[in-house]
Amino acid sequence: MTGSSSVPARRKKKITVGRVLFLFFAMTVLLTFAALFLFPTVFTVTNSFMSTTEITANYGKIFTGLGVAGSGGRVFIGEQVNLQLIPNKVSFSQYATVLLTSPDYLLKFWNSVIYVLPIVLFQLMVAAGASYAFARVHTKFRGIVFFAYIILMLMPYQVTLVPNYLVIDKLNLMNTRWAIILPGIFSPFSVFILTKFMRRIPSSVTEAAKLDGAGEHQIFFRIFLPLCQSVLYSVAILVFLDYWNMVEQPLILLTDEELYPLSVFLSKINQGDTGIALAIAVIYMVPPVLLFLYSEDYLIDGISYSASVKG
Amino acid sequence: MSRKTKTNPAEEEARPRGKKRRFGLSRRERAERFATSFYMFPSLAGVLTFFILPFFVVIYYSLIDDTSSGIFVGIDNFTRLFENSAFKLALRNTGLFSVTAVPLVVVLALALAVLLDANVPYKSTFRTIFLSPMIVPAASVILIWQVLFDFNGVVNSAISFFGGDPVEWLKSDYGYLVVVMLFLWKNIGYNMIMFMSALSNIPRDIIEVAMLDGCGPVRRFFSIKLRYLSSTISFVTIMSLINSFKVFREVYLLTGDYPFETMYTLQHFMNNTFANYEYQKLSSAAVVLCLIMIVIIGLLLFIDDRAGRGLDE
Numbered sequence: 001m002t003g004s005s006s007v008p009a010r011r012k013k014k015i016t017v018g019r020v021l022f023l024f025f026a027m028t029v030l031l032t033f034a035a036l037f038l039f040p041t042v043f044t045v046t047n048s049f050m051s052t053t054e055i056t057a058n059y060g061k062i063f064t065g066l067g068v069a070g071s072g073g074r075v076f077i078g079e080q081v082n083l084q085l086i087p088n089k090v091s092f093s094q095y096a097t098v099l100l101t102s103p104d105y106l107l108k109f110w111n112s113v114i115y116v117l118p119i120v121l122f123q124l125m126v127a128a129g130a131s132y133a134f135a136r137v138h139t140k141f142r143g144i145v146f147f148a149y150i151i152l153m154l155m156p157y158q159v160t161l162v163p164n165y166l167v168i169d170k171l172n173l174m175n176t177r178w179a180i181i182l183p184g185i186f187s188p189f190s191v192f193i194l195t196k197f198m199r200r201i202p203s204s205v206t207e208a209a210k211l212d213g214a215g216e217h218q219i220f221f222r223i224f225l226p227l228c229q230s231v232l233y234s235v236a237i238l239v240f241l242d243y244w245n246m247v248e249q250p251l252i253l254l255t256d257e258e259l260y261p262l263s264v265f266l267s268k269i270n271q272g273d274t275g276i277a278l279a280i281a282v283i284y285m286v287p288p289v290l291l292f293l294y295s296e297d298y299l300i301d302g303i304s305y306s307a308s309v310k311g
Numbered sequence: 312m313s314r315k316t317k318t319n320p321a322e323e324e325a326r327p328r329g330k331k332r333r334f335g336l337s338r339r340e341r342a343e344r345f346a347t348s349f350y351m352f353p354s355l356a357g358v359l360t361f362f363i364l365p366f367f368v369v370i371y372y373s374l375i376d377d378t379s380s381g382i383f384v385g386i387d388n389f390t391r392l393f394e395n396s397a398f399k400l401a402l403r404n405t406g407l408f409s410v411t412a413v414p415l416v417v418v419l420a421l422a423l424a425v426l427l428d429a430n431v432p433y434k435s436t437f438r439t440i441f442l443s444p445m446i447v448p449a450a451s452v453i454l455i456w457q458v459l460f461d462f463n464g465v466v467n468s469a470i471s472f473f474g475g476d477p478v479e480w481l482k483s484d485y486g487y488l489v490v491v492m493l494f495l496w497k498n499i500g501y502n503m504i505m506f507m508s509a510l511s512n513i514p515r516d517i518i519e520v521a522m523l524d525g526c527g528p529v530r531r532f533f534s535i536k537l538r539y540l541s542s543t544i545s546f547v548t549i550m551s552l553i554n555s556f557k558v559f560r561e562v563y564l565l566t567g568d569y570p571f572e573t574m575y576t577l578q579h580f581m582n583n584t585f586a587n588y589e590y591q592k593l594s595s596a597a598v599v600l601c602l603i604m605i606v607i608i609g610l611l612l613f614i615d616d617r618a619g620r621g622l623d624e
Contacts, residue, residue, distance in 0.1 A: 026426045033423065034440045037496065040452040041443060059458055130354030133347040145355065152362055154549060154608055155601065156556035158577050162597040163365030165585065186357030216346035245448050247560040248578060252585050266450040267564040274454065281451035292446045296439060303501055304508035306550075307543055 048278035051091040055275045094279035105280045112261040116243045119184035127190035135198035149188040157248040179253040190235045193305050197231045234302025372594035388595040401580035409555040412491045416551050420502035428510045442500035453564040460489050486574045493561045502547045509543035545615035
C-alpha cells in the first residue's frame with residue numbers, strides 16, 4: 001500500500017539544491033528521532049547481559065536508594081550513575097537466574113499468556129460474528145447498537161472499569177482469572193475494525209453466493225471469514241499488544257499478586273533486583289517482537305484500517 | 312455504507328408475486344435478519360452484561376446516598392465529588408496532560424509521516440523504528456526511564472556536566488515532562504502509521520495537477536493534503552486523547568501507587584476509590600468522565616464533519 005511511492009509517471013527527477021537540503025534536513029530529523037526511539041529498548045537488551053556486579057557498579061546508587069524506604073530521604077552521592085550501553089563481559093547469569101532458579105517470574109509470564117491468548121481468540125470469534133451481522137443487514141436497531149459500540153470503544157478505562165467491577169463483583173468472579181478474561185472478550189474494538197472491513201465486501205458477492213444456494217452460515221464461513229483472513233490477523237495482533245500491556249484491569253480486578261500478569265508485576269521487581277528485572281523485561285518483550293518481525297505488514301494494515309470513525 | 316437490504320435489484324426480481332409482505336419486508340429479508348441476528352447475539356449479550364447494563368447501575372449508584380438504603384439524593388454525590396480535592400487534582404492533571412500532550416503527539420506524528428512520505432531513503436526502516444515502542448511493553452523499558460531520570464541519573468549527569476543544576480525529575484513538577492516524553496515515545500508510531508496510510512490514499516492526480524500548476528510542496532501540504540487528512544486528524548486526536556488517559560500505566564510503573572502530586576492521574580484516584588469501596592464516589596466520577604468524553608468526542612466529530620465537507624466520497 002505505501003510501497004509504491006515512486007510513480008512511473010513522474011518525469012526524470014531533477015536533483016536540485018533544494019532537494020539535497022531537504023534530504024539533509026529530513027535525515028537529520030529522522031535519525032535523531034530514531035536514536036531517541038530505539039535507545040530505551042536497545043539499552044534494556046544490552047544491559048540485561050551484564051552480571052550483577054557490573055550492574056551494581058553502574059546503577060547501584062539509583063536502585064539501592066529506591067529500595068531502602070525507611071532510610072529517611074535520599075543519600076546524595078557525589079558520584080553519578082554510569083550509563084553503559086555495552087557490557088564489559090557478556091553474561092547470561094541474569095537469564096539463568098530467571099529461567100532456572102526463580103520460577104516466580106516465569107509463573108507471572110505464564111499468567112500473561114493465560115490471560116491474553118483466550119482473550120485474543122474469543123474476542124475475534126465473538127467480534128467476527130457481530131461484525132457479520134452489522135455488515136450484512138442494516139436496520140435502525142443495528143445502527144444504534146453499532147454506534148453504541150463505537151462510543152464504548154472510545155471510553156477510557158476509568159469509565160468502563162466501574163461497570164466491569166460491579167458485574168464481576170456480582171458474579172463472584174473478583175480475584176479470579178475470569179475477571180480479566182471475560183470483559184476482555186467483549187471489548188468492542190475488534191468489532192469496529194472488522195465491521196468496517198466487512199462492509200467493503202461488495203453485496204454482489206453475497207448475492208451470487210445466495211443464487212448458488214448458499215445459506216447464511218455458508219456465506220459467513222465460506223466467504224466472509226476467508227476474505228477477512230488478513231484483517232483478522234491484523235486485529236489479533238493489535239488486541240494481543242493491547243492486552244499484553246494491560247495494567248489497569250489487573251490492578252483493580254485482582255487483589256492476589258499471584259494472579260498478576262507480568263506487565264504489572266514488573267514494576268514490583270524493578271526496585272529489588274535490577275539485573276533480574278532487565279532480563280525478565282527482555283523475555284517479556286520477546287513474544288510481541290517476534291510477532292512484529294513476522295507480521296509487520298499486518299500490524300500496519302490493522303492500524304490503517306482503524307484510521308477513521310467512518311466506514 | 313451501502314444499504315444492502317433496501318436497494319437490491321436481484322432480490323426484487325426473485326420475490327414471488329402475490330406473496331404478502333409483512334412489515335414491508337420480504338420473507339427473504341426477514342430470514343436474513345433473523346439468521347444474522349444470531350451472529351450478533353454473543354457479542355451483544357456480553358457487551359450488555361459487562362458494560363452497558365451495569366453502567367445504568369452506575370448511574371443509579373451515582374444518584375443514591377448508600378447502596379444499602381438507596382435513598383435518592385439527586386446531585387449530592389456530584390457536588391461532593393467536585394469538592395473532593397483528590398478528584399480535582401486528578402482531573403486537573405489529566406486534563407492538563409491531555410491538552411498539552413495530545414496536540415503535541417498529533418503534530419509530531421504528522422510531521423514524521425510527511426517526512427517519510429517524501430521519498431526519503433530507508434523509509435521502511437524508519438517506520439519500523441518509530442513503531443517499535445508500541446511493540447515493546449512499557450513495563451520492559453520503565454527501568455531505563457528510571458536510570459535516565461533518577462536524581463543520580465544520566466540526564467542529571469549530562470546537565471551537571473554542562474554546568475547546570477541537577478533536577479529531581481520524578482519528584483517535582485518536572486515529572487510531568489517525563490510523562491509527556493514517555494507518552495510521545497509510546498504513541499507517535501501508531502499515529503504516524505495512520506497518517507501515512509491516509510497520505511498514501513490521497514488521489515495522486517490531484518497532487519500532480521497541483522504540481523503542474525506550480526504549487527510548491529508547502530502549499531500542496533497546507534491546501535490539499537491537510538484537507539484530505541482532516542478526518543484522520545480528528546480520529547487520531549480522539550485515539551490519542553483516549554491513550555492520554557492510559558498514561559497512568561507509565562506513571563504507575565515508574566513511581567508506583569503514590570506518585571508526586573503533579574503525576575497523580577484519574578486512574579490513581581479510581582484505584583484508591585476502588586480500594587475503599589466508595590461506590591458513590593466511584594460511580595459519580597465515572598458518570599462525570601463519561602459525559603466529558605461524550606462532549607469531547609461529539610465536538611471532534613462535529614469539527615471533522617465540518618472540515619470534511621466539499622470532498623467527494
